[in-house]
Amino acid sequence: MTRTTYGDNLVVTDRGGVVENTHEIHAAVTDADGRLLFYVGNPHRITLIRSAAKPMQALAVVETGGADQSSFDSVDLALMCASHSSEERHVQRARQMLDKVGATEDDLRCGGQPSITPQVTEGWWRDGVTPTAVYNCCSGKHAGMLAGAKALGAPLTDYHVQDHPIQQRVKRAVEEVANLAPDEIIWGIDGCNMPAPAYPLTALSQSYALFAKASSDLARDAATTERERWMGRIYDAMARHPEQVGGDGRFCTILMEAFEGRLIGKLGADACYAIGVKESEDTRRLGAKGALGLAVKVGDGSYSILYAVLAHLLEQLGIGSPGEREALRAFHELKMVNSMGVQTGTVNFQYKLHSVL
Amino acid sequence: MTRTTYGDNLVVTDRGGVVENTHEIHAAVTDADGRLLFYVGNPHRITLIRSAAKPMQALAVVETGGADQSSFDSVDLALMCASHSSEERHVQRARQMLDKVGATEDDLRCGGQPSITPQVTEGWWRDGVTPTAVYNCCSGKHAGMLAGAKALGAPLTDYHVQDHPIQQRVKRAVEEVANLAPDEIIWGIDGCNMPAPAYPLTALSQSYALFAKASSDLARDAATTERERWMGRIYDAMARHPEQVGGDGRFCTILMEAFEGRLIGKLGADACYAIGVKESEDTRRLGAKGALGLAVKVGDGSYSILYAVLAHLLEQLGIGSPGEREALRAFHELKMVNSMGVQTGTVNFQYKLHSVL
Numbered sequence: 094m095t096r097t098t099y100g101d102n103l104v105v106t107d108r109g110g111v112v113e114n115t116h117e118i119h120a121a122v123t124d125a126d127g128r129l130l131f132y133v134g135n136p137h138r139i140t141l142i143r144s145a146a147k148p149m150q151a152l153a154v155v156e157t158g159g160a161d162q163s164s165f166d167s168v169d170l171a172l173m174c175a176s177h178s179s180e181e182r183h184v185q186r187a188r189q190m191l192d193k194v195g196a197t198e199d200d201l202r203c204g205g206q207p208s209i210t211p212q213v214t215e216g217w218w219r220d221g222v223t224p225t226a227v228y229n230c231c232s233g234k235h236a237g238m239l240a241g242a243k244a245l246g247a248p249l250t251d252y253h254v255q256d257h258p259i260q261q262r263v264k265r266a267v268e269e270v271a272n273l274a275p276d277e278i279i280w281g282i283d284g285c286n287m288p289a290p291a292y293p294l295t296a297l298s299q300s301y302a303l304f305a306k307a308s309s310d311l312a313r314d315a316a317t318t319e320r321e322r323w324m325g326r327i328y329d330a331m332a333r334h335p336e337q338v339g340g341d342g343r344f345c346t347i348l349m350e351a352f353e354g355r356l357i358g359k360l361g362a363d364a365c366y367a368i369g370v371k372e373s374e375d376t377r378r379l380g381a382k383g384a385l386g387l388a389v390k391v392g393d394g395s396y397s398i399l400y401a402v403l404a405h406l407l408e409q410l411g412i413g414s415p416g417e418r419e420a421l422r423a424f425h426e427l428k429m430v431n432s433m434g435v436q437t438g439t440v441n442f443q444y445k446l447h448s449v450l
Numbered sequence: 451m452t453r454t455t456y457g458d459n460l461v462v463t464d465r466g467g468v469v470e471n472t473h474e475i476h477a478a479v480t481d482a483d484g485r486l487l488f489y490v491g492n493p494h495r496i497t498l499i500r501s502a503a504k505p506m507q508a509l510a511v512v513e514t515g516g517a518d519q520s521s522f523d524s525v526d527l528a529l530m531c532a533s534h535s536s537e538e539r540h541v542q543r544a545r546q547m548l549d550k551v552g553a554t555e556d557d558l559r560c561g562g563q564p565s566i567t568p569q570v571t572e573g574w575w576r577d578g579v580t581p582t583a584v585y586n587c588c589s590g591k592h593a594g595m596l597a598g599a600k601a602l603g604a605p606l607t608d609y610h611v612q613d614h615p616i617q618q619r620v621k622r623a624v625e626e627v628a629n630l631a632p633d634e635i636i637w638g639i640d641g642c643n644m645p646a647p648a649y650p651l652t653a654l655s656q657s658y659a660l661f662a663k664a665s666s667d668l669a670r671d672a673a674t675t676e677r678e679r680w681m682g683r684i685y686d687a688m689a690r691h692p693e694q695v696g697g698d699g700r701f702c703t704i705l706m707e708a709f710e711g712r713l714i715g716k717l718g719a720d721a722c723y724a725i726g727v728k729e730s731e732d733t734r735r736l737g738a739k740g741a742l743g744l745a746v747k748v749g750d751g752s753y754s755i756l757y758a759v760l761a762h763l764l765e766q767l768g769i770g771s772p773g774e775r776e777a778l779r780a781f782h783e784l785k786m787v788n789s790m791g792v793q794t795g796t797v798n799f800q801y802k803l804h805s806v807l
Binding site for chain 2: 107108109110111112113114115116117139141202203204205206215218219229279280281282283284285286289291363392393394395431432433434435437438
């Protein structure tokens with residue numbers, strides 16, 4: 094575990110002009126061919142992409158035929174890609190997915206946990222709700238895995254273990270979409286107990302650009318493979334149902350709502366993020382052949398810094414209009430106020446966005 | 451806001467052997483004369499010490515005569531130095547302090563906020579409690595400031611503003627205990643709306659060593675000044691009532707309980723910490739003339755990393771017995787487990803503790 098220090102990749106918060114905290118940023122901007130266009134820090138940083146892997150995990154499931162066999166619609170597909178806030182609509186939908194699979198909550202191999210959104214957890218405490226596995230922010234993904242396991246004729250138990258047939262499918266899908274050899278990807282165990290891949294941010298960026306490309310190709314009937322059609326449908330599911338992918342007030346949801354289908358974005362735990370942007374004047378201006386991807390990791394895992402950086406990078410790159418980015422203002426400015434509402438400091442984006450071309 | 455990169459001052463967490471997060475550590479170990487004995491990263495880092503300033507703030511209050519005039523006992527003194535968990539005992543005690551001052555909750559200039567301990571907040575939500583100012587983790591400090599303002603014959607309103615007489619007293623006490631000139635300390639606004647000083651970790655370490663020295667001197671009737679007697683009483687209040695300084699399960703409380711008076715420790719927000727250790731065989735072996743201080747800042751503000759580092763440094767320095775440090779094991783090992791209780795990774799202390807002598 095060695096490490097290179099870059100030095101020009103910091104976000105610094107201050108209080109009264111004094112440095113309070115420093116955060117290292119790593120980011121890669123590529124196109125769907127994997128060409129690096131811009132970067133911050135180390136764009137090749139091997140990164141545990143955590144829940145940013147969900148579109149690839151969903152792809153492995155739909156390619157088994159499991160989504161069709163379980164009559165999943167696009168809302169179900171979106172929930173498979175979600176780190177949802179465990180709102181009523183998410184929990185209900187996950188239960189419906191289990192019904193459609195012919196499985197029960199007891200088949201889920203994730204545990205219960207507090208909601209990502211404190212107000213939701215607060216509601217459970219008020220109402221005496223104990224969050225079980227179906228409340229887990231990954232319950233849609235897990236329900237999807239059960240559909241995949243069933244379609245493969247594999248046992249529903251232990252669908253989360255690396256050598257289960259559905260996880261072997263996931264492994265191949267992740268490798269192929271990232272365009273990496275098996276030995277270029279390292280696997281850990283995720284917070285929801287499923288295998289979690291680690292690979293360079295450049296490859297994550299490329300993967301998301303490929304989803305964006307697939308959606309454009311699907312729309313103009315130019316998708317060339319079954320895989321590309323499925324990738325387009327997964328992109329479209331996320332873009333059309335952003336409220337399923339995150340929840341009220343969440344960055345993923347607000348970002349995708351603001352851009353109305355022109356991009357998808359997904360959070361991974363410990364402050365990793367990936368965005369896929371459909372081909373547009375913006376992506377061409379930035380040097381992309383077609384669609385564009387952006388992958389970011391905050392070195393220490395700070396979420397508020399991650400969201401500020403994403404909003405800042407979108408502005409620096411000129412992706413979308415000022416009006417579209419306006420929805421992200423609260424994340425971008427990250428007002429540092431105290432218990433009396435007094436502003437105590439600011440966030441300073443001191444990193445350099447390097448242009449490669 | 452420039453920054454030097456050290457590189458040998460990291461804590462790294464991994465998942466399945468892959469680096470997940472990296473955290474920069476800065477630490478200074480000094481004696482009461484301010485001699486630097488050991489360090490990690492930049493021991494001179496200008497650091498917003500936040501609530502680690504509370505013993506010095508309490509000192510300014512007691513020196514007005516306000517603590518005696520309000521009949522504060524040692525439990526009250528401990529609460530003045532606390533970032534308490536807003537448990538029933540803390541809130542009740544803060545109310546009693548206000549009564550003794552002849553003030554009310556309306557006089558407090560801190561706002562309400564969730565408890566530092568989620569389970570306490572959970573209880574409020576269950577019971578329909580709305581946390582008002584007296585629930586603020588700093589309510590003891592604020593009640594103390596009211597006692598100080600009253601003793602000075604100053605208005606109770608705006609006791610939190612930098613030019614109020616009690617804050618001017620705080621400013622001088624912080625400067626004098628840190629042995630720094632006014633222009634060597636920069637002031638911001640804290641989370642609870644009071645002035646927050648920033649200065650080098652070395653000076654914070656020295657300040658805490660001075661509190662430890664004062665307690666020893668007081669015990670053997672060798673305190674030479676009124677200030678030293680008060681500093682000894684503040685140390686003793688914290689050491690004897692650790693449950694007031696933090697709360698159930700909190701690092702400060704467990705640390706001070708385990709060391710039974712031989713040290714005090716206090717958290718500052720955004721992962722700053724200071725410890726003062728009374729003269730002992732350990733402090734002499736480490737090269738201290740008498741008492742010893744330790745000040746730590748995690749560059750990105752991560753609390754769990756801070757506590758792990760503190761436990762690790764105490765072990766590396768050999769402060770206390772293995773039995774005393776055993777109480778810190780859960781903080782030290784920082785088990786990284788997921789929602790199913792599976793261990794997903796480890797914490798790796800990659801920093802170098804440099805010896806100066």
